[in-house]
Amino acid sequence: MRRVFVADTLVPGQSLVVDGQTGHHFARVLRLEVGETLVVAGTNGPHDAVAVSVDSKRGTATLEIGGGTPRRDPIVRVLIVQGMAKGDKVDEVIQRTTELGVWGVWITAMERTVGRLTADRASAKVVRWQRIAEEAASQSQRDIVPQVAYYSAAPGLQTVLAEVSPHRVLLLDERETKRGIRQALKSSTSNWRELPGPVVLVVGPEGGFSDAERSWWVDTFRAESVTLGGRILRTETAGLVAATAVFCESGELGG
Template identity: 35%
Template sequence: MSQHRFYCPDKLAADVTVSLPETAAAHAARVLRMQVGDTAILFNGDGFHYNCQFTAVQKNSVTAKVTSSVAITNESPLDILLLQGISSGDRMDYTIQKAVELGVGAIQPIATERSVVKLNQERAEKRVAHWQQIVISACEQSGRAYVPEVYSPLSLNQWLAQHPQQTTCRILLNPLGAKQLAKLPKPASQIQLLIGAEGGLSANEIETAVAHGFQSILLGPRVLRTETAALAAIASMHTLWGDF
């Protein structure tokens, strides 16, 4: 049976005693009913697993002493930045969760022309905090020891203005695309994957993205939902170029 893993943002090292974050502590104490003396794995995003033993367990408070550490080497060989059109309901949560499990390096939410969800600054900050917690939970589940960052939402034009065309592999999914993913050579740099929200990217957004170096790619003859498109593309990239 694999050990339970918990995210702890503190600096971790052998013989250090730390307090688990409130959410992790409540899960360990109330849901898993772990006790003093139980062992677990902590990670803080630095690429290591830290073996620990619980020294105190209360309803909302858990402390643990780190006993040893080990470097983790399960990160994807592909550096994928997911530029995901902000979708509604649970779609965005699901996309982020599964993309992290599949190994993406970072996530940039994009407010597209067809995004149903419109976020002001306050709501955007709350959503980013929520999405970052989903990332952490996905890392706990999947065994990743690095934590991808969810950036603040931007429009496509804002993001492009901040990231002029570079020597990166830029891909957007388009049901009317002229190229197939399998026809592309293995990228030697970061992959920037652009996915539209419900209804896809507008013709203007596609034109703008292509003008900034994005290749319009067809992923099969069927039209995919936004959450399906992102995950299918990432899985296909791993099959073609990564560690699947």
């Protein structure tokens, strides 16, 4: 079912006008019709809604909010800190991990990042990445749109990451050969539904982590290096595989 995301608390019976880019998409691209039902995901969860009027010229739709619907998002919050990668690889990371159910994707420049972003380019990229996340969240019937952000240096990342109080920080390190991610996750907690903060998965760029970065993550966040097995995965693949392992271990994949 089609889904709209709004930063509002929803109340059954209220009238909600959807405009801007989202309204244009629903009214003129998807051709939403009066009487059609959809889901509106607000700050207090998803709700049923029905279109009561659609203005294709203005690109707006008015919805009447109904009752709440079952939540679909994972209880466990997974945050991916992705080393900035070349080309459209970040787009793929955001799309696939959003579909899977991650809580956030934070892109950061690392020592071996190729092609750093200027401030202007970074702002434009974040807008594009957030739109990709919203489209993927809608397609996969998420309750939230993951937060996408870009950090050009470790100090800025350190401040915001400390604010979310990570439960665990796992460094997906090609040099690690003994401690696997499954072993690390099994020792994580006895109750996945009561984690105080997100599980953070740190993925290096194409060239991997430098020794200084490994030390920084260990010293700053007590990060644990883990392996994903004997294969060397691409940077755009590693986070998706690791997030899948977290959701599998926590029972979020239907187990």
